[in-house]
Amino acid sequence: MESNIILIALGAAVVGLVLGLVISKVREKSNASQLTKNAKREANSIISKAKSEGESTKKDKIFQAKERFLELKSEHEQVILSREKKMGDTEKRIRDKESQISSELSKYKKLSTDFESKIKDYDHRLEILNKRKEEVDKAHKGQILQLEVISGLSAEDAKHQLVESLKSEAKNDAMVFLQDTMEEAKLTAEQDAKKIIINTIQRIGTEEAVDNCVSVFNIESDDVKGRIIGREGRNIRAIEAATGVEIIVDDTPEAIILSCFDSVRREVARLSLHKLVTDGRIHPARIEEIVKKTQKQIEQEIIEVGKRTVIDLGIHGLHPELIKTVGRMKYRSSYGQNLLQHSREVAKLCGVMAAELGINPKLAKRAGLLHDIGKVPDAEADMETPHAILGMQWAEKYGENAEVCNAIGAHHDEIEMKSLMSPIVQVCDAISGARPGARRQVLDSYIQRLKDLEEIAFGFSGVQKAYAIQAGRELRVIVESEKVSDEKAGNLSFEISQKIQTDMTYPGQVKVTVIRETRAVNIAK
Structure with a gap:
């Protein structure tokens, strides 16, 4: 009985378990169906939303495509x-x-x-x-x-006689032309000879002018002369050997003369003597040391002078060797005129004249500065070549402009002028050299012309004072009022001008002004 009850209980438990399982499965199935329905609803909503968005995107793309089509069509x-x-x-x-x-x-x-x-x-x-x-x-x-x-006569004989007559006539014409040419050459030979000789002297180095060959070294007292000479003259011989300058010690008080045509050597000797005298130690070893240092100093100074010159003139891109040559111009002269100052003046004149003519002024300055570089030859230069040709060869060697090279070579008519730059340089060179007082020969003739003008005025009666002014272009004559009347003053001015015109040769014109003054002076006490 108890076993039956147990079996019944077990059967009921199994049935309950089965029912629980069935119920749980049913619930799970219902939950799954619910989830499936929810998922389908969400999927349907997403699909409908995507369809609506796709339609709108499709419409937009179609609209854009139509617009693009219209644009391309237009x-x-x-x-x-x-x-x-x-x-x-x-x-x-x-x-x-x-x-x-x-x-x-x-x-x-x-x-x-x-x-x-x-x-x-x-x-x-x-x-x-x-x-x-x-x-x-x-x-x-x-x-x-x-x-x-x-x-x-036959035709051949007549032709022969005609040819002979023409030959004799041509020979006579040639003799006349030759005679005229010889007479003209005689008139200009002396002037051309002086020019050639002076140019040769300046370039070769003959001791021609004292101003070009001598420098004076001033000393404080004559006792220094003995120290410079040294024992048995060893110091002065050492200085001369080291510098190549002749030192003249004479009776001139407080001065020693340095003689040498090379201005650079003279400057080296002068500066070396100044350093030696200032230092006080004067002996051969010290002399050699000071001279070497001074030579280096002068070389550096030459380069600095060249650089400063091209900078002042606004010239750029000049070769270093040409800059050095420009610096060496400081120690050279041409007819007594400093070559560097002459070249600077020519460069400035060329720049002004080129600007007035509408030509490149910088190129003209360059040609004006370099036109006389052939006058500063180095040891390897050919002294027989004219300085204009030598300067042109150097400019070509260091890559200068063709117009600049032609202007350098043609400024003394050695070669043909190929551009307007060449006559500008030639004219400016003449202007700088012909300026009163610039060169020694011009200065002498200028002073003599002023004296001649004043002497002509003093040759007339009643002249009290005479002054030649404005570089000889005007003569002012002061007369005595007691001896010369107003009417006579006008006649005197005319007579003096006619006398000048007859007796003198001068450039341009001379204005003669006669001044007659009457003064009445009284003193109130």
């Missing part, structure tokens, strides 16, 4: 219109050309017709001309035969 239409316009213009030009060609062709046909008629006319005239030429030749031969019979 652009294509514009291109087609422009092409059609071009084609129309081209067709119009072609039609114009065709009409022009047809008109030209008609003209050409007309000209060809005229030309053919002219050719026929020319052939006809040529035929007539040939016939007439034959007739003239026959007549000429007949006249020659008649002349030979009349003169008793």
